[in-house]
Amino acid sequence: MKFEKGKVITKEKTYFVEELELLKFISDKKELILLLTENNIESLIAYISAINSSHAVMLLHLKGNNEFLERIIDNYLPKWIIGLKERKGYIYNNGILTRESSVTIHIHRELALLLNTSGTTGSQKFVRLSYENLQSNAQSIIEYLEIDENERAIMHLPLSYSYGMSIVNSHLLAGASILLTDESVIEKSLWEFVQKQKATSLAGVPFTYQMLHRIGFMQMELPHLKVLTQAGGRLNEKLVKLFGEYAQQHNKRFYIMYGQTEASPRISYVPYDKVLEKSGTIGISIPGGQLSIEGELNELVYRGGNVMMGYAESVNDLAKGNELEGVLHTGDTATMDEDGYFTITGRIKRFIKLFGLRINLDDVEKKLEEIFHIPLACTGSDDKLIVAIEKVDKVGQVKEIIENLYKLHKTAYKVIVIDEIPRLANGKTNYTTLKELCL
Structure with a gap:
C-alpha cells in the first residue's frame, strides 16, 4: 500500500x-x-x-x-x-x-x-x-x-x-x-x-x-x-x-x-x-x-x-x-x-475499553498489587475502571498511581473500599460478585 x-x-x-x-x-x-x-x-x-x-x-x-x-x-x-x-x-x-x-x-x-x-x-x-x-x-x-x-x-x-x-x-x-x-x-x-x-x-x-x-x-x-x-x-x-x-x-x-x-x-x-x-x-x-x-x-x-x-x-x-x-x-x-x-x-478475557484504549484488568491488578501488597481487585465496564480495595487509608495513593500509570481522567475510574474482596471456594476472586457490589 x-x-x-x-x-x-x-x-x-x-x-x-x-x-x-x-x-x-x-x-x-x-x-x-x-x-x-x-x-x-x-x-x-x-x-x-x-x-x-x-x-x-x-x-x-x-x-x-x-x-x-x-x-x-x-x-x-x-x-x-x-x-x-x-x-x-x-x-x-x-x-x-x-x-x-x-x-x-x-x-x-x-x-x-x-x-x-x-x-x-x-x-x-x-x-x-x-x-x-x-x-x-x-x-x-x-x-x-x-x-x-x-x-x-x-x-x-x-x-x-x-x-x-x-x-x-x-x-x-x-x-x-x-x-x-x-x-x-x-x-x-x-x-x-x-x-x-x-x-x-x-x-x-x-x-x-x-x-x-x-x-x-x-x-x-x-x-x-x-x-x-x-x-x-x-x-x-x-x-x-x-x-x-x-x-x-x-x-x-x-x-x-x-x-x-x-x-x-x-x-x-x-x-x-x-x-x-x-x-x-x-x-x-x-x-x-x-x-x-x-x-x-x-x-x-x-x-x-x-x-x-x-x-x-x-x-x-x-x-x-x-x-x-x-x-x-x-x-x-x-x-x-x-x-x-x-x-x-x-468477553472471554478481562478487558475494558476507556476512551478507545483497551485495558487489561488483570494487568491493572498485577501492577497495583506489586506496588501496594494489599488485597484488591479490578472490575469495570467500557466507561469506567473500578478498583476495589480493603484499606481506606490507601485510596489516595491508589488514585495517584492509576493516574500516573494510565493517564486516565478522574471520571474514568473509581476506587472503592469494601470489607472483603469476594472469593470463590478455590481462593480466586469472585468477579461476578465483585461486579454486583461495585456497579
Whole structure:
C-alpha cells in the first residue's frame, strides 16, 4: 500500500500528498522506524513517508510513558526514531534520529506496521500488520462508508490509535481530504475549523459522543457534516438512539462500528439505515470479511484479509510471517439474530475499553498489587475502571498511581473500599460478585 493522492488540511495550510517532500530512509535492507506521533503535519508526513518507504513502522503517541518508551527502544532497536531529538546511541540529523551501531535485524518483507494495543502503559506486545492488511481494511471502509475524493474527514483521534490510523489510510487511499487537528470536540476552535473547512465526517469513541451530547452538538448548524462514525468500545444504547434519530432527522448517516487493532482495525458495522432498529448490535461483517460464532463459549470469530500477521513481543518476532492466516478469535462472546446481526454478550478475557484504549484488568491488578501488597481487585465496564480495595487509608495513593500509570481522567475510574474482596471456594476472586457490589 502506498499513499499517492489526497489532501491534509491544517488551520495554517493545505498539503497535497503527491507534492509533499517526504522523509528519506535510505538503507539496503528493510529496517524498523519508530514514529512518536502527534496530530500535526510533521507526524503525518513521517507516517506517509514510512509507509511509502517499504520499511516497517512502529507508532506510539509522543506524550507517553518515558520508561515504557525506553524499554521499547531497547527491545526493538529501531534504525530510525522520529519525534525525539536526542537519545543515547543515536545521531540526530534533519528531524531523524539514526542508530549509531550496526545491528542485524530480520524483518519480514510484508510487515508494514506495528501497533501497541495497550497504549503507552502496557506490555511490549505489538500487533504486526502487513501491507495487505492495511489495504484490505481501508478498501472495505471506503466501500461501506462510501468515501470518495470529495470527503473531508475531521482527524482529531490520535494517529497512533488504530481508529485514527484507519481514518488516514481510508481517506488518503480514496484521494479524500483529512482535516488535521489535535483539539478536542469540547473546544470552540475545533468547531470553527469544522465549519470553515466544511467537514463532511466526524469519528469518535464513546467518550466523544458523551461530550458531543453535553456540549449541544445536536443544536449546531453543520450542513456539510453528513457522516458520523463511532467505534472504540460500546456506546450506551440511549446515546445510539439519540444520535441515530438526530442523523435520520437531519439527513446524515450514523454508523456504529466494531473492531480490534488485530483486524487493522474494522470488523463489523451497523448500516446507517439500520442503526435505530439494531441499536444494541455490532452489525454485520465489513465487505470482504466473515463473522461466525464458534465453540462452547460462543466466541465471535472473524475471517478476512485484514487479520493481522500475529503479535511481536521482541525484535526477533519481526521476522515472523503470517501466523493467523486470516482467522481472528476475538475473545468476545456473541449472539446472532435472525437477520445476521451480531451482538456482543461478554468477553472471554478481562478487558475494558476507556476512551478507545483497551485495558487489561488483570494487568491493572498485577501492577497495583506489586506496588501496594494489599488485597484488591479490578472490575469495570467500557466507561469506567473500578478498583476495589480493603484499606481506606490507601485510596489516595491508589488514585495517584492509576493516574500516573494510565493517564486516565478522574471520571474514568473509581476506587472503592469494601470489607472483603469476594472469593470463590478455590481462593480466586469472585468477579461476578465483585461486579454486583461495585456497579
